[in-house]
Amino acid sequence: MTTRTIPTITLHNGMTIPQLGFGTLNIPPDRNPTPENSAKTAQFVAQALEYGYRHIDTAQMYGNERGVGQGVAASGIARAQLFVTSKLGNGNHRPDDVRRSFDETMQKLNLEYLDLFLIHWPLPTLYDGDYVSTWKAMTELLSDGRVRSVGVSNFQPDHLQRIIGETGITPVVNQIEVHPGFNNDAARAACASHGIAVEAWSPLGQGKVLGDAVIGEVAARTGKTPAQVILRWHIQHGHIVIPKSMHWERMQENLALFDFDLSPADVAAIDALDRGESGRIGPNPDTFDWIPSGAAPRPTVGS
Ligand SMILES: NC(=O)c1ccc[n+]([C@@H]2O[C@H](COP(=O)([O-])OP(=O)(O)OC[C@H]3O[C@@H](n4cnc5c(N)ncnc54)[C@H](OP(=O)(O)O)[C@@H]3O)[C@@H](O)[C@H]2O)c1
Numbered sequence: 001m002t003t004r005t006i007p008t009i010t011l012h013n014g015m016t017i018p019q020l021g022f023g024t025l026n027i028p029p030d031r032n033p034t035p036e037n038s039a040k041t042a043q044f045v046a047q048a049l050e051y052g053y054r055h056i057d058t059a060q061m062y063g064n065e066r067g068v069g070q071g072v073a074a075s076g077i078a079r080a081q082l083f084v085t086s087k088l089g090n091g092n093h094r095p096d097d098v099r100r101s102f103d104e105t106m107q108k109l110n111l112e113y114l115d116l117f118l119i120h121w122p123l124p125t126l127y128d129g130d131y132v133s134t135w136k137a138m139t140e141l142l143s144d145g146r147v148r149s150v151g152v153s154n155f156q157p158d159h160l161q162r163i164i165g166e167t168g169i170t171p172v173v174n175q176i177e178v179h180p181g182f183n184n185d186a187a188r189a190a191c192a193s194h195g196i197a198v199e200a201w202s203p204l205g206q207g208k209v210l211g212d213a214v215i216g217e218v219a220a221r222t223g224k225t226p227a228q229v230i231l232r233w234h235i236q237h238g239h240i241v242i243p244k245s246m247h248w249e250r251m252q253e254n255l256a257l258f259d260f261d262l263s264p265a266d267v268a269a270i271d272a273l274d275r276g277e278s279g280r281i282g283p284n285p286d287t288f289d290w291i292p293s294g295a296a297p298r299p300t301v302g303s
Pocket of ligand 1: 021023024025026057058078101118153154176177200201202204205207208210228243244245246247250251253254258282
């Protein structure tokens with residue numbers, strides 16, 4: 001497996017992103033940034049890079065940015081060959097906190113620049129519903145060169161329309177929940193109409209869709225594993241994917257996606273597993289309002 005086999009997607013600002021990355025949510029599971037946990041995260045990130053991943057997805061709320069940075073440093077791979085994403089924590093939406101927490105992210109990662117910084121959740125029921133000021137502050141970070149691209153995560157079509165309409169600046173990426181059973185068609189269509197790349201989180205449905213009979217049948221017929229079939233389905237739809245695993249063999253399995261194709265009929269059969277909203281595993285972005293304990297909560301004034 002060489003990195004050359006991982007295709008890149010060109011974003012609307014001309015930057016490129018490897019279509020496959022390594023997700024680090026729950027590595028390790030308790031999100032507590034102790035030195036021991038950072039060492040564990042670093043071990044998995046360094047191993048992922050050793051296997052050939054070149055794109056790492058983390059977030060302020062994962063509590064593991066320090067470990068990700070340590071893993072990147074331990075890998076010895078040139079910075080220019082890597083793509084690192086982090087995301088703004090839900091407690092940090094006010095413009096001053098965007099800037100302050102971005103500085104903290106950079107200190108923890110110990111990197112000179114970040115490739116991509118995303119608003120993690122729109123939180124339309126908090127901060128007086130003002131995710132536009134948050135987006136504006138994100139875009140202002142681009143000016144000093146420490147972040148190459150900015151985007152969003154979990155933005156619904158109306159959220160995208162609003163930030164683009166009010167700032168004139170289009171996110172390069174929207175990282176959203178997509179997996180067999182939840183195609184998230186409306187959000188994907190909105191991304192396509194604005195030229196925004198779709199990055200699929202929980203691309204394996206957190207492992208819950210691996211036992212599906214249709215996927216099992218395709219896997220048996222093609223000689224691939226269910227995880228490979230699902231990830232290949234994403235790749236053929238043009239999604240960026242960031243599967244997470246804490247098993248060495250699965251980390252390698254999830255990289256081996258670029259020597260086979262699913263037929264159009266197989267892609268259509270997996271598309272047909274969509275169950276609309278009932279297939280959603282994670283929170284609904286229209287109502288999600290969780291702020292991690294320990295973060296200074298800055299809810300709607302008066303609420
Ligand atoms: N923006 C957001 O709001 C958001 C939300 C959720 C996730 N994310 C990002 O998306 C990444 C991926 O999502 P996720 O971690 O929720 O779920 P996921 O990648 O869909 O699934 C991970 C689960 O599948 C298992 N797994 C992985 N590869 C496997 C394989 N080849 N065979 C069998 N089981 C396998 C893992 O188990 P083991 O670890 O035990 O191998 C784990 O339980 C996260 O790590 C994070 O970076 C973003």
